[in-house]
Amino acid sequence: MKLIKLCTNCLILTLLWTSFTSPSPIPSPTPWPEQFHALLYMNLSSTRLQLSDLWYDWPKGRNVNIFQRQLSDVLYDIEWNNGTTFYYTLGPNGTCRVEDFEVGIPRPDFMVDGSVYLGTQVTDGILCNVWEKIDFIWYYEDVLSNIPVRMDFYDGISIHVMTFEVGAVLPDSSVTQAPVYCFNQGLQASPL
Numbered sequence: 001m002k003l004i005k006l007c008t009n010c011l012i013l014t015l016l017w018t019s020f021t022s023p024s025p026i027p028s029p030t031p032w033p034e035q036f037h038a039l040l041y042m043n044l045s046s047t048r049l050q051l052s053d054l055w056y057d058w059p060k061g062r063n064v065n066i067f068q069r070q071l072s073d074v075l076y077d078i079e080w081n082n083g084t085t086f087y088y089t090l091g092p093n094g095t096c097r098v099e100d101f102e103v104g105i106p107r108p109d110f111m112v113d114g115s116v117y118l119g120t121q122v123t124d125g126i127l128c129n130v131w132e133k134i135d136f137i138w139y140y141e142d143v144l145s146n147i148p149v150r151m152d153f154y155d156g157i158s159i160h161v162m163t164f165e166v167g168a169v170l171p172d173s174s175v176t177q178a179p180v181y182c183f184n185q186g187l188q189a190s191p192l
């Protein structure tokens with residue numbers, strides 16, 4: 001009995017020791033800052049490209065994407081943490097679509113749980129750690145700066161991060177307020 005007890009202690013000590021001294025733990029994705037502004041280059045794979053002006057704001061529960069579609073119009077995509085997303089265009093022929101998703105905006109640590117480390121890879125000329133999560137997203141993060149570099153999605157969409165400004169906040173303004181025609185859908189709802 002005593003011996004078994006002793007060896008259980010030995011085992012625990014050994015486990016503790018190895019966990020403190022093991023040379024290179026598997027890297028974990030860095031959580032996003034709670035607020036940031038990024039410019040994104042997006043390849044929608046179906047031969048379409050767009051730029052996105054992204055304002056992520058976890059404390060406000062808001063994720064704003066302003067898409068400049070190539071040689072086309074600007075699409076506003078305002079996502080709220082309660083699951084409501086407004087997609088709209090502005091101008092005399094502006095349209096709006098409102099969708100309710102069961103989940104809200106991504107948590108800052110959405111990549112941390114359940115992601116599988118795939119090793120390092122050079123992408124866009126930058127050495128990155130790469131993770132994959134539930135066959136949905138492939139996530140590339142700069143090994144040196146821990147800034148996200150690239151995200152690929154299961155449906156072929158590929159996003160490349162061009163600028164990443166930690167702590168930048170989009171002021172509440174006409175941009176974040178969906179236009180009136182989002183709220184009287186019967187009158188001017190047309191698909192975007």
Ligand SMILES: *[C@@H]1O[C@H](CO)[C@@H](O)[C@H](O)[C@H]1NC(C)=O
Pocket residue numbers: 043044045047049156
């Ligand atoms: C966009 O993605 C498609 C599909 O992966 C690829 O064939 C195409 O070359 C890409 N275009 C650009 C401009 O990166």
Ligand SMILES: *[C@@H]1O[C@H](CO)[C@@H](O)[C@H](O)[C@H]1NC(C)=O
Pocket residue numbers: 080082083084
């Ligand atoms: C979610 O929040 C936005 C912004 O406050 C609001 O416009 C929208 O109506 C809300 N949606 C629901 C389902 O409460």
Ligand SMILES: *[C@@H]1O[C@H](CO)[C@@H](O)[C@H](O)[C@H]1NC(C)=O
Pocket residue numbers: 091092093
């Ligand atoms: C708005 O739609 C009308 C009617 O289809 C069209 O004549 C006009 O050129 C459009 N205006 C803009 C700015 O797209």
